[in-house]
Amino acid sequence: MTPLALQNDGGPLLQVRNLCASIGATPVLQDVSFSVWPKQIVAMIGPNGAGKTTILKAVAGIIRPVHAEIVYNGVRIDALDVADIVRMGVVYVPEGMSVFPEMSVLENLEVGGYLHRHRIDERLRLVFCLFPELEAKKRQRAGALSGGEKRMVVLGRGLMAGARLLLLDDPFLGLSPKIVRRFCSAFQELRKSGLTLLIAGQHVRRILRVAHVAYLIEDGSITLTGPGPEILHHHHVIQILFGDTRDSSQSAP
Numbered sequence: 001m002t003p004l005a006l007q008n009d010g011g012p013l014l015q016v017r018n019l020c021a022s023i024g025a026t027p028v029l030q031d032v033s034f035s036v037w038p039k040q041i042v043a044m045i046g047p048n049g050a051g052k053t054t055i056l057k058a059v060a061g062i063i064r065p066v067h068a069e070i071v072y073n074g075v076r077i078d079a080l081d082v083a084d085i086v087r088m089g090v091v092y093v094p095e096g097m098s099v100f101p102e103m104s105v106l107e108n109l110e111v112g113g114y115l116h117r118h119r120i121d122e123r124l125r126l127v128f129c130l131f132p133e134l135e136a137k138k139r140q141r142a143g144a145l146s147g148g149e150k151r152m153v154v155l156g157r158g159l160m161a162g163a164r165l166l167l168l169d170d171p172f173l174g175l176s177p178k179i180v181r182r183f184c185s186a187f188q189e190l191r192k193s194g195l196t197l198l199i200a201g202q203h204v205r206r207i208l209r210v211a212h213v214a215y216l217i218e219d220g221s222i223t224l225t226g227p228g229p230e231i232l233h234h235h236h237v238i239q240i241l242f243g244d245t246r247d248s249s250q251s252a253p
């Protein structure tokens with residue numbers, strides 16, 4: 001896999017400071033600050049409704065924060081449009097398996113690359129290298145794919161957009177343990193090739209096992225930070241996310 005170049009001077013790739021966001025009149029995030037370093041896998045975990053998706057969408061420019069300073073690769077992005085943020089390499093990959101069902105797998109992937117048409121072949125090679133089954137089915141209707149394959153297309157579309165920082169919203173939702181393992185390997189491959197991943201979601205054990213750094217979000221604020229495997233064993237995380245006092249690494253998922 002070809003390494004992807006980034007102009008980073010050794011500092012954080014993404015710095016979010018004092019992010020406050022509301023949905024309608026309801027405050028959802030309060031003073032969220034965190035950093036993501038290049039080639040890291042960073043996790044955002046927390047109970048339902050804690051604000052994980054809102055953080056990803058604010059970074060991607062999909063939700064306009066009430067207040068924030070968001071710096072990506074040395075450039076302030078919190079007032080930019082979504083398309084400009086995508087062009088810089090920050091790509092939000094939504095949860096779910098939404099594909100254009102009547103279009104082919106290849107056409108679905110090409111839709112993701114419309115902002116970077118000149119490097120479409122290189123990105124297709126990356127997607128097909130990660131998920132050879134998509135290459136084998138590239139002329140088939142995307143609507144006929146399995147759930148796991150559709151999820152590969154959704155991630156593939158994000159890669160086709162030229163992602164350097166992938167914002168992955170609940171990437172394991174609805175997937176079998178076998179496909180979850182495939183995606184974990186794909187994430188590690190992407191990281192080795194130079195990408196940085198910010199993963200939010202409910203499959204906490206899976207996510208924390210691959211995360212260099214994890215942030216626990218509760219009621220719109222960061223309440224705990226640490227290396228992924230350490231957070232997995234933290235008594236507060238076990239209590240609020242697993243609802244018991246057993247060692248969280250021992251049970252599925």
Ligand SMILES: Nc1ncnc2c1ncn2[C@@H]1O[C@H](COP(=O)(O)OP(=O)(O)OP(=O)(O)O)[C@@H](O)[C@H]1O
Nearest residue numbers: 023028046047048049050051052053054055201202
């Ligand atoms: N479209 C919306 N309209 C109204 N409230 C919303 C909307 N989207 C999110 N919210 C509220 O914002 C808060 C944060 O939601 P968010 O989706 O960021 O949480 P989350 O941590 O990603 O949750 P989950 O793990 O359940 O996806 C929740 O209280 C939610 O009810």
